[in-house]
Amino acid sequence: MDWMEKELQDLHVGSAKRQLHRTTSLAQQPGYAIRGARTLLNLSSNDYLGLAQHPKIVEAMREALLSDGAGASASRLVTGNHQPYGELEAAIANWQNSEAALVFGSGYMANVGVISALVGRGDVVFSDGLNHASIVDGVILSRAEHARYRHNDLNHLRALLEKHRDKRRKLIVTDAIFSMDGDAARLSELVRLKREYGAMLMVDEAHGSGIYGRQGQGYCHALGLHDEVDVHMGTFSKAFGVYGAYVCGTHTLIEWLVNKARTLIYSTALPAAVVVGISSALELVRAEHWRRDHLLTHSKSFRSALRDAGFNVIPGDSPIVPVIVGDNETALQFSHALENEGILATAIRPPTVPAGTARIRFSLSAAHTEEQLTMSLGIIERLGRQMGVLA
Incomplete structure (x- = not known):
């Protein structure tokens, strides 16, 4: 070595x-x-x-620690799916105006798990050149072809979509707000391209959740495009001040991920105290x-x-x-x-x-x-x- x-x-x-x-x-x-x-x-x-030290969140987590203990003890599909999960996911779906929601252990786990569950060999992912590393790793692990387009260059993306128009499944994935540049994706144009070429569209709102939208739902909601996004992902580790991530979409999508997302299936669940803390943070995000x-x-x-x-x-x-x-x-x-x-x-x-x-x-x-x-x-x-x- x-x-x-x-x-x-x-x-x-x-x-x-x-x-x-x-x-x-x-x-x-x-x-x-x-x-x-x-x-x-x-x-x-x-x-x-500024929520990471908020006393309401800290107190909610303290009480949950005393009642539910330090850890979940198993994956969600074994015995780790404690009651606070269902309450939080229902609240997230309501907040995002989506059919259903699913909580993951982290944003990294959500991106890797979702992308590798949606596409595989014979498919292609169109990914912005400045997307987060977790998106890149999700594409690599999926074994789908990785077609990276130049940052926010929709002409380049169109050329790649045209080149791969006969692929079995096509997934366009982008950060909403890019983590190192702080600029935004051109979501309106992405929606038009995904319709034109019959692709799925996944948007990572890690740096948009809590910040944009009337109740902090994210950049897609702020633009009125949330109904056009097939897979909506966000995190609780930034504006929420806690930890974890969520994915929103149809009931079918969430059921598919429960059965196919390896980072959910094979990971120990978040402790109940963390989930309760997220629920408390969500109330503050929506109201304040x-x-x-x-x-x-x-x-x-x-x-x-x-x-x-x-x-x-x-x-x-x-x-x-x-x-x-x-x-x-x-x-x-x-x-x-x-x-x-x-x-x-x-x-x-x-x-x-x-x-x-x-x-x-x-x-x-x-x-x-x-x-x-x-x-x-x-x-x-x-x-x-x-x-x-x-x-």
């Missing part, structure tokens, strides 16, 4: 080596985190609505629209201020605001400099993003205040000039 040391050294030389950093969230200071001995303003979290208003208002002004300062910022309106730096070493140095100034903002490098597009991925939360973000913008611009990121 000596080959590992050589390859790890190569990663280090290329400023591409990753390591774990112990980080602690602060229940009494939402929007902050402790790393090492320092308290930092957290601009890297996916806790978009002010969180979305607060988040999207600050996201717009934060992105605009960075762009006006001269940073290379990808357009969008989501709380994911990436500043493209270019090379790995500069991105790491920028991140370290921000941390020294009290801001936690992680450098994202290849292979998570394409080569030459290393970046600082700022991620905002409803827990942030206008004063905190204004202070952060001043520091970011000053350091950007000192480091040569800004002219």
